[in-house]
């Protein structure tokens with residue numbers, strides 16, 4: 001069995017950067033999955049995230065099943081809510097939206113997920129999820145009914161991340177929101193990285209190799225890209241192996 005978290009820690013120790021490709025089940029056609037993964041396998045992608053703020057047609061299960069057939073990369077659920085759990089994945093980001101003050105996404109969804117996860121082999125990755133203003137009202141913001149933290153509010157971002165670490169989260173996810181206009185600023189990543197010892201995930205609005213490199217150089221251990229690959233599947237070719 002893959003030990004996802006141990007591998008992330010190892011990569012962090014060795015300074016190896018990780019790239020997660022985010023697949024939104026609502027936007028992925030099952031028949032496109034094999035061809036999409038052929039491209040992914042020539043790239044530097046190391047992980048697959050599956051999830052979205054909503055999954056109106058309950059596609060998660062069939063999309064995860066098709067992805068597992070197409071790849072050996074670790075498949076990690078990144079669920080918008082308790083309905084998006086598939087036992088066929090390898091792991092799950094057990095998210096708590098710690099930048100928000102909506103109990104539904106701080107603990108209620110997690111309580112509902114607990115009995116489902118108790119009976120599964122999914123590796124549970126406790127994650128402090130911090131929504132940061134990406135200059136666009138994102139789906140996460142709308143669905144969770146929480147406000148993102150302003151990029152300028154460095155103290156609040158840092159203190160939120162620290163509180164997450166002290167509360168026992170294994171990962172901190174700095175999220176500008178899917179399709180963000182402005183990704184999480186490098187200064188924020190550097191600040192959080194410099195004050196925490198757990199791995200940092202960064203995502204939202206990253207749509208070029210240059211932005212990916214900036215996030216890595218600032219200290220992101222893992223970067224997540226979704227929209228840029230959805231909009232242009234040949235874009236993954238910019239991320240060929242050995243090019244970073």
Ligand code: 1GP
Pocket residue numbers: 022175176177178179180202203204205206224225226227228
């Ligand atoms: C969203 O962080 C992820 O939750 C990825 O964002 O879709 O903008 O790449 P993008």
